[in-house]
Amino acid sequence: MSLEAALYLRLDSPDFYRPFVLEAQFSVAQGEILGLLGPSGSGKSMTLKCIAGIIRPDRGHVRLNGRVLFDSERKIDLPARERRVGYLFQSYALFPHMSVIKNVASGIGRSKGESYREWRQRAERCSRQYMEMLHIGHLASRYPRQISGGQQQRVALARLFASQPEAILLDEPFSALDAELKDAIGDELKKTLLSYGCPVILVSHNEEEVSRFCSRTIRIREGWLESPSELRVPAAGEG
Amino acid sequence: MFDLAPLYISLRAALLSSAIVFVLGTVVARLCYTMKGRGATIVETILTLPLVLPPTVLGFFLLVLFGRNGPFGLLLARMGLRGVVFSWQATVIAATVVSFPLMYRSARGAFRQIDQELIWAGRTLGMSEWKIFVRVMIPEAWPGLMAGLALSFSRSLGEFGATLMIAGNIPGKTQTMPMAIYFATAGGDMRTAWIWVGIIVAISCVSLALTTHFDAGRKG
Numbered sequence: 001m002s003l004e005a006a007l008y009l010r011l012d013s014p015d016f017y018r019p020f021v022l023e024a025q026f027s028v029a030q031g032e033i034l035g036l037l038g039p040s041g042s043g044k045s046m047t048l049k050c051i052a053g054i055i056r057p058d059r060g061h062v063r064l065n066g067r068v069l070f071d072s073e074r075k076i077d078l079p080a081r082e083r084r085v086g087y088l089f090q091s092y093a094l095f096p097h098m099s100v101i102k103n104v105a106s107g108i109g110r111s112k113g114e115s116y117r118e119w120r121q122r123a124e125r126c127s128r129q130y131m132e133m134l135h136i137g138h139l140a141s142r143y144p145r146q147i148s149g150g151q152q153q154r155v156a157l158a159r160l161f162a163s164q165p166e167a168i169l170l171d172e173p174f175s176a177l178d179a180e181l182k183d184a185i186g187d188e189l190k191k192t193l194l195s196y197g198c199p200v201i202l203v204s205h206n207e208e209e210v211s212r213f214c215s216r217t218i219r220i221r222e223g224w225l226e227s228p229s230e231l232r233v234p235a236a237g238e239g
Numbered sequence: 240m241f242d243l244a245p246l247y248i249s250l251r252a253a254l255l256s257s258a259i260v261f262v263l264g265t266v267v268a269r270l271c272y273t274m275k276g277r278g279a280t281i282v283e284t285i286l287t288l289p290l291v292l293p294p295t296v297l298g299f300f301l302l303v304l305f306g307r308n309g310p311f312g313l314l315l316a317r318m319g320l321r322g323v324v325f326s327w328q329a330t331v332i333a334a335t336v337v338s339f340p341l342m343y344r345s346a347r348g349a350f351r352q353i354d355q356e357l358i359w360a361g362r363t364l365g366m367s368e369w370k371i372f373v374r375v376m377i378p379e380a381w382p383g384l385m386a387g388l389a390l391s392f393s394r395s396l397g398e399f400g401a402t403l404m405i406a407g408n409i410p411g412k413t414q415t416m417p418m419a420i421y422f423a424t425a426g427g428d429m430r431t432a433w434i435w436v437g438i439i440v441a442i443s444c445v446s447l448a449l450t451t452h453f454d455a456g457r458k459g
Contacts, residue, residue: 052363053363086363087359087360089356106361
């Protein structure tokens with residue numbers, strides 16, 4: 001059970017001096033936290049966005065727990081909605097007009113044969129559970145703009161867990177936090193992620209952050225390049 | 240005795256057309272939101288055309304479309320609504336067509352200002368496009384949508400050319416306030432004209448103030 005990705009993406013933009021080429025191949029095991037380390041503009045976030053279905057690579061494949069999320073040869077491209085890949089945005093992207101608990105519950109869909117009431121009750125129960133786990137239970141009726149950056153991150157994480165993703169992608173999760181908060185949250189976040197136990201990819205430009213947080217690190221260098229990047233690790237099961 | 244019928248007829252046309260245009264403009268703006276390329280330009284041009292065409296030209300087209308032998312005229316006749324032209328419904332149709340581009344463009348602008356990450360967050364969380372539209376996009380775009388509504392209301396309240404073409408000037412039936420002003424002035428009845436001018440200026444000021452108010456709330 002793992003996340004497996006092979007991506008090739010070429011962007012020709014008049015803004016770019018040279019075409020931007022991203023070539024990446026890697027896999028992440030269940031319960032593993034893979035770090036993608038590189039300077040900004042090196043294609044880290046783009047890699048995550050390809051996996052989540054936000055950007056479409058030109059070639060390659062993404063597989064998650066045996067499901068094909070993307071395969072250019074077989075012309076498979078699941079929409080982001082159906083991928084079950086949780087994405088923690090750098091800005092957290094909390095819905096400003098929803099209270100904390102509504103935010104957390106927003107990704108809990110109605111299952112088949114479930115009545116509206118049963119669904120709402122389950123959503124509330126499930127949201128409360130993750131909010132308690134992340135110590136934000138007392139913020140339920142607040143709005144995102146009324147809580148601190150660290151609290152916002154917890155809300156975004158609770159929302160992520162509540163949507164039951166099969167893989168989690170963290171885009172610079174500590175960039176919006178001050179150093180003190182980063183230390184306090186880091187260890188706990190790691191513990192929570194490991195206990196959830198799905199493949200996790202963390203993207204960062206900070207070496208120390210990645211080495212403390214991740215079980216394995218891949219470096220991305222030379223964001224603006226025409227030759228394949230250093231991001232080449234044999235996937236599990238491939239030679 | 241001063242006849243208040245034009246006020247009632249104008250308000251009815253403006254309120255009904257604003258309600259129609261609010262829903263239609265918002266939904267169409269959402270549908271066009273993801274369009275790109277040449278197709279988008281063509282659709283965009285068609286949807287905005289009523290804004291730049293002379294109202295009499297619009298009225299002419301409406302007359303052709305809704306006339307006894309026009310496609311919509313025949314369709315409505317089959318649904319049991321005969322003779323839309325020169326009826327009070329015609330005032331609503333004219334007001335709807337001229338104010339649609341204002342609502343559509345306001346809604347489109349408001350949707351474009353939404354942080355794309357919010358929409359992508361919704362998608363990666365498994366929310367349906369409909370749920371994202373209702374629970375994320377509309378609340379985010381709300382001030383812009385309200386500004387568009389106030390703008391289209393003002394525009395339909397002042398509608399003259401297209402209304403004259405398709406609804407005519409039947410006192411007590413299709414005579415709106417702008418119509419009453421024109422015919423009162425033409426007939427030398429300056430007192431009546433002054434009263435209607437005053438009422439329109441007052442209503443327009445209020446709705447423009449509302450527009451500005453909502454516009455100010457757009458960022459904040």
